[in-house]
Amino acid sequence: MFSLKNKTAVVTGAGSGIGKAVALLLAQQGATVHAFDVNDTAANAVVQEITAAGGSGVAHVNDVTKQQDIVDTFNTIGSLDILVNCAGISHIGKVETTTEADFDRLFQVNVKGMYNCLFAAVPLMKQNGGGVILNMSSIAALVGLPDRFAYSMTKGAVLAMTLSVAKDYIADNIRCNCISPARVHTPFVDGFLAKNYPGKEAEMFEKLSKTQPIGRMAKPEEIAGLILYLCSDEASFITGCDYPIDGGFVKLNN
Numbered sequence: 621m622f623s624l625k626n627k628t629a630v631v632t633g634a635g636s637g638i639g640k641a642v643a644l645l646l647a648q649q650g651a652t653v654h655a656f657d658v659n660d661t662a663a664n665a666v667v668q669e670i671t672a673a674g675g676s677g678v679a680h681v682n683d684v685t686k687q688q689d690i691v692d693t694f695n696t697i698g699s700l701d702i703l704v705n706c707a708g709i710s711h712i713g714k715v716e717t718t719t720e721a722d723f724d725r726l727f728q729v730n731v732k733g734m735y736n737c738l739f740a741a742v743p744l745m746k747q748n749g750g751g752v753i754l755n756m757s758s759i760a761a762l763v764g765l766p767d768r769f770a771y772s773m774t775k776g777a778v779l780a781m782t783l784s785v786a787k788d789y790i791a792d793n794i795r796c797n798c799i800s801p802a803r804v805h806t807p808f809v810d811g812f813l814a815k816n817y818p819g820k821e822a823e824m825f826e827k828l829s830k831t832q833p834i835g836r837m838a839k840p841e842e843i844a845g846l847i848l849y850l851c852s853d854e855a856s857f858i859t860g861c862d863y864p865i866d867g868g869f870v871k872l873n874n
């Protein structure tokens with residue numbers, strides 16, 4: 621079960637956190653993984669790790685906000701079975717503390733970046749007779765979180781794009797789902813704690829851990845396991861769905 625032998629996968633944001641765990645796991649299951657990241661060192665390091673473990677990987681240093689670069693790179697890959705859209709950035713702020721520049725930056729990476737990869741991948745999947753797409757949403761798309769105005773906006777858009785793509789390409793044998801994690805302990809979380817709560821990182825880490833009823837943050841590998849399932853042939857009846865993976869955050873926080 622869950623074999624990805626002879627499959628080709630693109631993982632964006634593959635250099636760190638969840639994307640890295642996904643790239644490593646898909647390669648371990650036999651896929652050739654094309655690891656996209658704007659961070660050169662990180663993209664190459666994950667491919668080195670894949671290769672060292674006996675897998676097959678190719679690094680692509682790309683910014684998902686640049687449509688032509690993304691399309692050109694996807695076209696060099698040619699045939700594509702799996703797309704995991706993981707690249708994303710965060711912002712802390714309410715509407716009054718979100719500048720136009722913050723809003724545009726979040727939109728560019730989390731929404732337009734995802735659209736660019738969908739735009740590049742769908743024609744390749746159609747040519748290939750089908751494929752599977754997994755988009756990273758968040759619990760921020762499902763419930764009102766404090767101080768996550770722009771971020772929540774982008775993750776709501778991810779959920780809506782997922783449904784739209786799932787509907788439009790169902791007859792082309794393309795499945796499209798998203799997942800909505802609560803907090804996952806990655807450099808993304810460490811980065812925003814350092815930036816937004818300097819000197820109080822440990823205290824805030826504890827506080828954020830406790831917001832999951834299960835009492836901790838997820839590990840990237842736990843998220844990667846669900847993504848592997850959804851991208852495998854074992855999930856062939858699943859499309860147009862969002863899966864919370866949240867330690868009880870959405871349904872047990874009362």
Ligand SMILES: NC(=O)c1ccc[n+]([C@@H]2O[C@H](COP(=O)([O-])OP(=O)(O)OC[C@H]3O[C@@H](n4cnc5c(N)ncnc54)[C@H](O)[C@@H]3O)[C@@H](O)[C@H]2O)c1
Pocket residue numbers: 632633634635636637638639656657658659662682683684685705706707708709729733756757758759800801802803804805806807808809
């Ligand atoms: N960590 C969490 O708690 C959490 C929870 C829910 C959803 N998510 C989502 O999961 C995804 C991954 O989060 P993470 O915690 O692993 O983050 P991370 O910061 O550890 O990794 C994100 C990666 O994306 C890359 N990236 C950023 N902008 C890019 C761009 N323009 N083009 C290409 N690559 C770019 C970064 O270089 C980095 O390697 C994001 O979409 C995030 O919104 C994270």
